Amino acid sequence: MNETAKEKWGYKMDVGIVGGGAIGLLFASYLKRAGHMVTIYTKRAEQAMKLTGEGLVFHRGGSVEKYHVEAFPIEQIREHELLIIAVKQYQLEDLSPYLKSVKKPESTLLYLQNGMGHVKGFKENGWHAIVAGVVEHGAKRMSDHEIVQTGFGKTKISLVTGQSDLHRWTATLHNKGFPIEIKDNWHEMLSRKLVVNCAINPLTAIFKVPNGELLYNDHFQNLMKKIVKEATFLLHLDEREMWDEVVAVCKYTEQNRSSMLTDIENNRKTEIEAINGFLVEKGNENNIPVPYNDFVYKSVSGMEQVGKA
């Protein structure tokens, strides 16, 4: 057994990761790298077998690393000190019974979803703490047990309810290429990420363009601006500041094809409901029209339907 973490920090975490997608496997890789105990829970039993049998293969920069991990189908979930929820928001509902079965006053939940629809779930109590996180890394799953990190960003985390020593976490999880930043205001943190996602993701999916094109094409930039304007108004954020952030992300990721675009290209369900769907619902509740968000929400929803037909 790898004792690095304990040797280094006198502290080795027992972490469960729910979700065998790109983000789940990325976190598993970095946690293994830091010497923690990692158990991955997957929807498909075959993936769990593959991960346990062949190890987790992590492509990063030019190098390849391989980690031994424990993986089980979600039905076999057990309690952990920290449980990282790395499934898409629309999969949270199916997960709910399993989470209930392992709810313990000693366990902390870390939610890594896009959007804000899952915020409702934060009200659940009985956990030691609930922490929200937003991931700015890019990662792509190559097969059931292989991922490649495609972009280097950071993870922001923020305490939602309960008590959790985020600074200790940060010290132990943090390592080269995997910075973690602690934020005071989880709602603002999620709102800001939502604004970035609500503009870039659906427009790239509709127009089938890499992120940068939204900036360099006057017409697309104008649409992006309208979407950001609506979202910042609705979420009480500073429009100008958020626009600068959206522009910065577009520039930084200009070659990237967004996850929503690749989801559409592969006829997969997207996160449109959690992102623009959330804003449309919030607009309706508050009687604030958000037609540009409504347009992309209906567009991507319609495109998902075409893909399935």
Place this chain on the structure above:
Amino acid sequence: MNETAKEKWGYKMDVGIVGGGAIGLLFASYLKRAGHMVTIYTKRAEQAMKLTGEGLVFHRGGSVEKYHVEAFPIEQIREHELLIIAVKQYQLEDLSPYLKSVKKPESTLLYLQNGMGHVKGFKENGWHAIVAGVVEHGAKRMSDHEIVQTGFGKTKISLVTGQSDLHRWTATLHNKGFPIEIKDNWHEMLSRKLVVNCAINPLTAIFKVPNGELLYNDHFQNLMKKIVKEATFLLHLDEREMWDEVVAVCKYTEQNRSSMLTDIENNRKTEIEAINGFLVEKGNENNIPVPYNDFVYKSVSGMEQVGKA
């Protein structure tokens, strides 16, 4: 020389057709079929040579007909009893000097553009009459001198200014498969066509779907409804009645790929400016927000830009 028209109606028209695209060649075919004199004016001299040299080949249903036509480059335009303007709206400006040179108090102009941006040009006087028309046929140009009729509809015409005996025209132009209907109110006629086009054309171009998909996909149908709602409000048309018409056109043409979609697919300029651009401008002038029209206007404009890059 073919005397059919004169024998039949004691009347043979001297018609000039400006534009060698699908609609120009379709009208040329039906006018020749009815025995009128037809001269086609094209932008490219090569097309004029091809038409004069090889004749106009018209595929219709299972049959092929070939007509001898006179064709010249637009620089050689001369006066005609009736001049049919069958270019795209965005080409009208370049045409203006040529039209001025053949303006005669005996000549009638028939405009066959989509949209309403060309309505400004109707104010020009010095012509015997200005007539507006909307074409509901489908036609596709196969080569410089060959077209195929892909859909059978009708042509609606309406007197805008001056005096013109539309009923005599209708009698002489009208023939099997080419019905002409006279409308009293040209503005309403163009507005109604605009409403149909503003919803179907851009959405099919954005989502790359045949017309019918807009109806059978809930989300797309909802977007179409919002666009129609804005347009009918702006143009003082009955929303319910127009919606029924849009639905009918979608059903009738469900297999068709709209001209805007094929323009985008072939990296050609579209008529977005004349259609949704007109509505956005009108909305701005009247301080009436038309976000759904604005969205498709900017989307298709942006897509044109991507195509050119």
